[in-house]
Amino acid sequence: MNTTPTPRIALIGAGPGGLTCARILQRHGIAATLYDHESGPDARNQGGTLDLHEDNGQIALREAGLLDDFFRLSRPEGQEMRQMDPAGTLLFHHTPEEGERFKPEIDRGALRDLLLQSLEPGTVRWSHTLRSVEGPATGPRQLHFADGTAVEADLVIGADGAWSKVRSALSDAVPQYSGVSFLEAWLHDVENKHPEIAGLVGQGGAAAADGDRGLFAQRNSGDHIRVYIIQRVAIDWITAAGLTHQDTEGIRALLLDRFRDWSPSLRRLLTDNDGRYVDRPIHALPVPHAWEHNPTVTLLGDAAHLMPPLGVGVNLAMLDACELALAIARHNTVDDAVLAYEKTMLPRSTQMQQLLDNGAEELLSTELPDFAQDATATA
Structure with missing residues (x-):
């Protein structure tokens, strides 16, 4: 990044997407501060297991310098999948081959710990519940938190999930049941x-x-x-x-x-x-979900393209984070970086949103899925 002065980057949300973005930025010598509403890394159980795919989630971990660590923590045997009918008859059984690494499983908490421990001390500011993003579109932006504090930023990245507060600075869209x-x-x-x-x-x-x-x-x-x-x-x-x-x-x-x-x-x-x-x-968010470019605010992951849980959510969030961080590292201005990122991310997410539109119904389907390509309900 060649801008002077160095832009102040604020990430909202310490999930896999926000943490991945912060990690890759730091690997390129770019500082970012990450704000999260939870009181600390152990505030709650982080949820179930995730399958990180070779063609998106693992790409992000490679750029983060954490792919080997992921493989040491992951469970390749978790790629085993069984499909039964309501009578309990086994209809399909995929057993992973020796050395198969297309989408090994990792507990969400283990992934979060891996990413958190890779960051410089003080990167994450806990107990910061975002209330609003204020200020002109050209910046600087003011982030107002529930405890009454506020900070300024030249770029605000919403990685704050389904009920994103950052999203409202770009879009009126809200998730629908x-x-x-x-x-x-x-x-x-x-x-x-x-x-x-x-x-x-x-x-x-x-x-x-x-x-x-x-x-x-x-x-x-x-x-x-x-x-x-x-x-x-x-x-x-x-x-x-x-x-x-x-x-x-x-x-x-x-x-x-x-x-x-x-x-x-x-x-x-x-x-x-x-x-x-x-x-x-x-x-899920309306399909498609897009917004007019803003030079000081952007979104990644569920904040940008919340979809039914059909095995793609965390993978897209981490790929978004990777591409945004690399765009910031490779462009001379934040505006150019955000434009380059959204030029790739928005068409990709729109295509996936359209593919998975009403995809929650697939979770009830009696048709056999291709478990070798699409594991259900893991993200």
């Missing part, structure tokens, strides 16, 4: 406490669907399994049934009724969970 909802359930110490389920799921993921309902069970590290119960329902389906989100037994009884024709082995995925269920309605 897809009509499909996930209910997440956890199983722990599965080899000892849940050996039948462990055998059913294997080392990767196992899926089944009947057109209206679906199950996706996914092996995580540390002898855990996460189950995603997928339904075409109203967004308030739990309260509409007279239940609360904390009423584990009531929700379980409702699920058993809705999946009453499924095999006993698959129904155990509904009933044997350790702890409560977590409701995760699936939202």
Whole structure:
């Protein structure tokens, strides 16, 4: 970057996209500060496992100088995929070959830790909940946080996910409910406490669907399994049934009724969970989502192109982050860098948005997916 003075770059959101962007910028000698609303890196469980693809997520990790570390942490055996029908009959089984590295799995928390530990101390400012982005389009921008503090930046990068606050500086678009909802359930110490389920799921993921309902069970590290119960329902389906989100037994009884024709082995995925269920309605941004170029604000990842969880989200976020960081490093002005980045990112994301439009319905389809190319529900 040859501009003088050095631009002040503010990244919002310490997820994989924001962290990847900060890491690659630092590798090119460019400072950036990352602001996140959480109180610290251990504020919450970071979620399930992710498959990072050779043709996008792994490209970003290579540019970040972390690809070998990723391979040491990842689980190539997690590429195993099984598809069953509601009767529990195995219809398809993909077992990864020795040395297969197209999309190995890594727990989201492990990936975040890898990226965080690669950054210079003080890069991430925790407990900074963004309220608004103010100031003229030509800059500088003022970032106003919930604690009353404010900072100035010459470039604001929104990596703050589905409900991005940065997005409102560029677009009026808001995520819309897809009509499909996930209910997440956890199983722990599965080899000892849940050996039948462990055998059913294997080392990767196992899926089944009947057109209206679906199950996706996914092996995580540390002898855990996460189950995603997928339904075409109203967004308030739990309260509409007279239940609360904390009423584990009531929700379980409702699920058993809705999946009453499924095999006993698959129904155990509904009933044997350790702890409560977590409701995760699936939202997506309007298709296509684009905005008029702004020289001081841009977006990456879900903030730019939230899509149904069909195995591409984290990969696109990290590729976005990589390309934006490299554009900043290779152009003389922030404006030129953002223009170059969006010239590639927006058409790519539009194409993928159109491909996955109404893609949440695919999670309920009885058709066999090509597991060798497209793992479902992992990002």
